[in-house]
Amino acid sequence: xxxxxxxxxxxxxxxxxxxxxxxxxxxxxxxxxxxxxxxxxxxxxxxxxxxxxxxxxxxxxxxxxxxxxxxxxxxxxxxxxxxxxxxxxxxxxxxxxxxxxxxxxxxxxxxxxxxxxxxxxxxxxxxxxxxxxxxxxxxxxxxxxxxxxxxxxxxxxxxxxxxxxxxxxxxxxxxxxxxxxxxxxxxxxxxxxxxxxxxxxxxxxxxxxxxxxxxxxxxxxxxxxxxxxxxxxxxxxxxxxxxxxxxxxxxxxxxxxxxxxxxxxxxxxxxxxxxx
Numbered sequence: 323x324x325x326x327x328x329x330x331x332x333x334x335x336x337x338x339x340x341x342x343x344x345x346x347x348x349x350x351x352x353x354x355x356x357x358x359x360x361x362x363x364x365x366x367x368x369x370x371x372x373x374x375x376x377x378x379x380x381x382x383x384x385x386x387x388x389x390x391x392x393x394x395x396x397x398x399x400x401x402x403x404x405x406x407x408x409x410x411x412x413x414x415x416x417x418x419x420x421x422x423x424x425x426x427x428x429x430x431x432x433x434x435x436x437x438x439x440x441x442x443x444x445x446x447x448x449x450x451x452x453x454x455x456x457x458x459x460x461x462x463x464x465x466x467x468x469x470x471x472x473x474x475x476x477x478x479x480x481x482x483x484x485x486x487x488x489x490x491x492x493x494x495x496x497x498x499x500x501x502x503x504x505x506x507x508x509x510x511x512x513x514x515x516x517x518x519x520x521x522x523x524x525x526x527x528x529x530x531x532x533x534x535x536x537x538x539x540x541x542x543x544x545x546x547x548x549x550x551x552x553x554x555x556x557x558x559x560x561x562x563x564x565x566x567x568x569x570x571x572x573x574x575x576x577x578x579x580x581x582x583x584x585x586x587x588x589x590x591x592x593x594x595x596x597x598x
Contacts, residue, residue, distance in 0.1 A: 335360045335492060335524045336381060340391035343380060350381045352548035356388070358582035359420060363518050363525040365556070369570060374528040375419070375496055377545075381526075382494070383407055394492070407536050412440060415485035415493045419500060420476045423469040423484075429456070430465040431476055433484045440488065455483040471559070475506025482513060486521065493517070495527040499534050499556065507534065531569055536560065544570060 336358035350373040358364045366374050379385045380392055385401045392399045394410055402410060423432050433452045437443055443451070456462040458480040469477060478498065485493060495514065499507055500545045515538045518525045529535045535542070536556030544552040544559060546568060551558055552567045560571050585591070 323370075324471060325389060333360050334358065335395060336526070337391075337393045338377075339382075339391045339393075341380065341392065342388050343376065343385070344388060345422075346463055349548055351380075351387075354453075354545075354549055356543050358526055358542065359520075361522065361525055362390070362540040363514065363527060363538055365539035365542040366526065366528045366545065367530060367532065367535065367542055368571070370530065372545045373548070374530075374545060378416075378496055378526070380530060382411060382416070415488065417478070417485045417493070417495045417498055419483050419497045421481040423472075423477055423481060424471050427469075429461065429467050429472070429480050432469070432480060433487050433551070436484065436488050440585055443450070450482075451487060455487050456480075458486070458517070459483045460509070471474035473506070474505060475500050475509065478502065478506070478510060479513070482510070482517075486497045489521070491523060492524060493523050493525045495525065498527065499529060499531045511538055520567055 328597055334357045336356075337357045341351045353474040354377075366377060368374055380387055381394065381399070383402070385391070387400065387439055393467070394446065395413075397406070397410065399407065399410065424435065427435065430452055434448055437448050437451060445477075452467070453462055456465055459482050461476060461479055461483065464476065464480070466474070467539055469480075472480065498510055498514070502510060511534060514525060514527065517523070527539065528536055536559075539556050542553065542556050543550050546566060552562055552564060559567055562568060562571070
């Protein structure tokens with residue numbers, strides 16, 4: 323009896339097409355398209371206020387697009403009911419900007435929390451999984467410390483252990499390098515690459531730290547003005563001749579991306595003639 327080969331998985335884990343999203347009268351995305359390839363580390367970059375974190379919320383359907391499609395593993399996220407959406411999210415791990423550790427629980431219980439909430443595993447098995455994940459981020463010896471006893475870099479690594487404790491297929495990082503000292507930053511960079519390759523997962527990293535993210539990303543998207551202005555390998559973006567891309571990638575103060583948020587004429591406003 324011949325068993326049919328399993329259907330190959332789509333090489334694209336996340337596919338965004340024609341995405342539109344606005345907050346009030348302010349349009350954040352105006353027809354955004356991008357793909358996240360399976361097994362890759364994909365960077366989402368751009369100046370502050372371009373909607374990078376909002377894009378993560380749209381991918382996980384914490385906020386709702388006004389138009390367009392967000393598909394994860396071939397499923398239109400917007401068409402899923404509550405149970406389907408929760409099932410999809412269980413296949414995702416999230417490292418929040420500030421770590422978001424539960425302050426009343428120690429390191430061990432923070433990492434164990436998703437297992438207790440979403441599984442019926444026995445305590446010995448939970449213990450083995452938690453210690454394995456803490457060991458992966460170098461903090462097995464810190465299992466009984468409280469969050470207030472951790473440095474910023476340690477707290478970020480605990481949050482990373484919690485993000486991978488359910489063995490997710492997709493791991494999402496929201497500004498993972500903010501506030502880290504050079505040693506902690508180097509450790510987190512190494513972990514992003516090593517965990518992605520060792521666990522066979524797909525990583526999405528939102529960051530505006532060009533030097534750091536280009537060291538680990540396979541592909542990068544640069545957002546500006548509600549759209550993708552450039553995409554490709556990090557080295558390719560660094561060599562781009564586009565003024566907008568060069569300004570961001572090289573950190574130039576002058577260029578197409580303005581420093582000032584749109585406002586009335588400065589002099590007129592100071593003299594009381596402009597809008598407040």
